[in-house]
Amino acid sequence: MKLTILIAEDERLAREELAYWLAKEPDIELLEMAASGAAALELAAKHKPDVVFMDIEMPEMDGIQAAQRLAAGAEMPLLVFTTAYDRHAIEAFRLGAVDYLLKPYEAARLSQTLGRIRSRAALRRPAREAASAGDGVFRPVSASPVPKRGKLLIEDGGRMVVVEAQQCLYAVKEEKSTRLHLTDGRTFVTKQTLQELEDRLGEGFFRPHRSYLINLDGIEAIEPWFNGAYNALLKGAGRTCIPVSRVAAKEMIRLLSGEG
Template sequence: MTLTCIAIDDEPLALSLICRFIEQTPFLHLAASYSSAVEALKGIDTHKPDLLFLDIQMPELNGMELAKLLNKQAHAPKVIFTTAYNHFALEGYKVDAIDYLLKPFNYEEFLRAAGKARNYVSLLSDHSTPTSTAVAEEDYLFLKVEQHWVKIAFADIVYIESLKDYVKVHLAGESRPVLSLSTLKALEEKLPPRLFMRVHRSFIVSLDKITSVTKTSLQIGETSIQIGDQYKEDFKKFMSRWM
């Protein structure tokens, strides 16, 4: 798999280094480079890259603002931040950044981050492509919980709830949910749509855990969850199969 990339940095030397690193990496293709996030907007729309190498501190529109803007799109490119300031790391998680390269970084560090991006995009591609009998679909995901990556089986997930900058993953047979620094959108991309559905801006539910429904809500055990207006049509289509 080859990832189409765009590099964005207002420092000419830094931009030149990133471009050189991209060009010497076999699974990366440099579509364009920009010294301004504002200039990059049109290029992103034209080239539809898989991955951005994005500086944070830039005039007019900074990298974090650009990432938040793109994150609202249905098929936003993945982001690897490149910056001289380590205090942006937490904000990087909030926009689902793949990685965070602290300047000055070497090619080994760059390659490791690029490899993470390739693996992530490849996983998403596998999930969105019909699988043959020769390819097994994963039945789990990994969530970062504090300093660990925890394996969560799809079959154990009851529902997922958004809580500011975190998600609470409620599991069958567990009294306390798993708390992970992520967004509901990021998890929605990783979960198979045949098993899960987003029914509210703050909730994703496991479809086979639903015990009853009304026109405006659903019940999972003793938990009642409202169906958001923008999700009612999709949920109605799902329920029509059984009515």
């Protein structure tokens, strides 16, 4: 089944560049292109695209405003925001965007975006089929069960301490060991690597930086830092600040916005 895509972009060259790359994909059908947010809404109502690539900086009505209008509709298309700047990333993912593409486009990065689109579209398809079958009543498809979180066995002096996943706030790499910080303020040093801890702890833990592993439930706020990077402020009296790389920020925000 082909994916229908609407491009909303006010710059002609940028529009044509994106259309050129997308036209190479055999499972994609390009629709009419819009040069403004208002035109994007009109064409979306007319064609009901599967996906909209929405530029953020557009005259009259910008991409964020147009996306908010689309979100208020009965069936919102999958959204990919495109921009030369990354300052709108948090707002984009709050609107449930599949991805956030920076210009100029890179083939490898666009390919990653298309992979996410196809995965999301595949999840939507059974729900649409269920809605159109039988009595026409929409019945949501059951989500896959969330994997159970694991436990850790940490050596502490002459004893072994059992640590539940929900007790773990974050872990940080320290030379040849890893320091594990718990929600109650205790810390333990372990020889387990961050990757081993992530595998063991399971769903809900994320690597925002090569030296850190954090519990997503422990994040209180996310603040912009510089060059597209962020800081994650953790809950608790200590207000621990964890660096989030530019690459990891988009995925982390997507997971926190419920799009994981």
